[in-house]
Amino acid sequence: MCKHLTRFTFLAVAAVLVLSACGGGGGSQLAPLGENLTFGMLLVGPANDHGWSQAHYEAGLYVEQNIPGATMIYLENVYSGSPAYTGTTTSQLAEQLVAQGAQLVIFNSDDMKDEATKFAQDHPDIPVIMASGDQVWQDGEAYIPMANMVNIMGRMEYGKMMAGCAAALTSQTGKIGYLGPLINDETRRLAASAYLGAKYCWTLAGNDPATLEFKVTWIGFWFNIPGFTSDPTQVADDFFNNGYDVVISGIDTTEAITEAKRLHDAGQAVWAIPYDFKGACDQAPDICLGVPYFNWGPAYLATIQAAVDGAFATDFQWLGPDWADINSPDTSAVGFVAGPALSAEDVVSLDAFIAELAGGLNLWTGPINLQDGTVYLGDGVVATDQEVWYLPQLLEGMEGQSVTE
Numbered sequence: 001m002c003k004h005l006t007r008f009t010f011l012a013v014a015a016v017l018v019l020s021a022c023g024g025g026g027g028s029q030l031a032p033l034g035e036n037l038t039f040g041m042l043l044v045g046p047a048n049d050h051g052w053s054q055a056h057y058e059a060g061l062y063v064e065q066n067i068p069g070a071t072m073i074y075l076e077n078v079y080s081g082s083p084a085y086t087g088t089t090t091s092q093l094a095e096q097l098v099a100q101g102a103q104l105v106i107f108n109s110d111d112m113k114d115e116a117t118k119f120a121q122d123h124p125d126i127p128v129i130m131a132s133g134d135q136v137w138q139d140g141e142a143y144i145p146m147a148n149m150v151n152i153m154g155r156m157e158y159g160k161m162m163a164g165c166a167a168a169l170t171s172q173t174g175k176i177g178y179l180g181p182l183i184n185d186e187t188r189r190l191a192a193s194a195y196l197g198a199k200y201c202w203t204l205a206g207n208d209p210a211t212l213e214f215k216v217t218w219i220g221f222w223f224n225i226p227g228f229t230s231d232p233t234q235v236a237d238d239f240f241n242n243g244y245d246v247v248i249s250g251i252d253t254t255e256a257i258t259e260a261k262r263l264h265d266a267g268q269a270v271w272a273i274p275y276d277f278k279g280a281c282d283q284a285p286d287i288c289l290g291v292p293y294f295n296w297g298p299a300y301l302a303t304i305q306a307a308v309d310g311a312f313a314t315d316f317q318w319l320g321p322d323w324a325d326i327n328s329p330d331t332s333a334v335g336f337v338a339g340p341a342l343s344a345e346d347v348v349s350l351d352a353f354i355a356e357l358a359g360g361l362n363l364w365t366g367p368i369n370l371q372d373g374t375v376y377l378g379d380g381v382v383a384t385d386q387e388v389w390y391l392p393q394l395l396e397g398m399e400g401q402s403v404t405e
Contacts, residue, residue: 060106
């Protein structure tokens with residue numbers, strides 16, 4: 001059974017630091033973790049956020065259910081500047097998990113990237129899973145050789161394309177808003193993927209692609225931090241009050257769907273698409289067009305089982321949907337659940353679009369220009385993984401900032 005940890009004593013942490021300093025080691029082959037595994041997880045938000053962190057937490061439960069004797073321990077609200085951990089770094093919080101018995105540690109947010117690297121380098125004998133990072137991608141721009149780290153990320157680009165398609169099929173105004181978190185490579189490529197899906201389905205429905213408006217507004221972090229970020233509730237309201245009748249969420253929490261429900265209940269024709277967590281539509285089914293979500297369980301299970309067996313090896317995993325069943329809980333890293341508010345006719349159209357993706361349709365194919373008009377992909381040129389992952393700007397046709405000012 002998982003244990004929720006909050007604080008540990010200075011002595012316990014100090015003991016781990018001393019053992020680490022004396023232990024040395026760091027070969028390419030990690031020792032088997034064996035039976036009765038305890039694994040730790042650092043969550044950037046709360047475990048019940050109906051979004052990103054809950055998706056990871058439930059993946060941890062999946063591991064517990066599928067590895068006999070496995071136990072998860074975790075800490076919530078771990079992010080830079082978190083008031084819950086003033087004066088304590090994320091790598092030190094990972095030390096706390098180890099002090100309480102964690103034999104493997106999962107860092108679940110891009111915000112933890114540098115600290116995950118530090119912890120992995122300081123503890124070469126402890127397996128580390130970094131969600132969303134690219135540190136051990138040998139073909140990436142940030143490659144750092146670390147034998148004890150695995151990067152895991154779902155190809156949410158597909159899920160966002162599906163979200164964009166559902167939005168375009170439903171919109172009555174042709175104005176789609178995208179509620180973005182902070183600006184980085186990940187968030188640019190996901191927002192751009194939503195736009196590509198929207199543009200494709202808007203055009204497929206017989207509309208002029210030039211009439212589609214797609215605006216991205218960033219709040220400054222993955223969720224609301226009063227006094228630090230823009231208020232996502234206000235951003236959602238701004239969209240809905242200015243003719244944007246569908247808002248796609250790119251943040252970890254549920255403000256877009258909450259505000260859409262409030263305005264819908266007041267008589268406004270608006271819809272929303274939440275993010276990250278399979279059950280997110282349950283918050284407001286009447287206005288939910290669907291949810292693209294991560295299913296971390298299968299990849300976490302396979303990687304942690306490898307650590308148990310002594311077969312853990314550094315790896316960069318960028319995992320797509322299982323096209324045979326994108327919503328399989330045991331095989332698909334990325335899924336999309338159509339929401340109750342998506343019309344029966346539009347469900348058919350969306351399913352046809354998904355079938356095209358499954359059959360090889362690649363919307364990351366030129367001609368594609370960057371937001372400033374620079375040619376990014378020539379006519380017929382298919383983007384490499386690096387060109388998708390490290391997208392430097394939003395795309396031509398999208399409104400919103402491409403870089404942090």
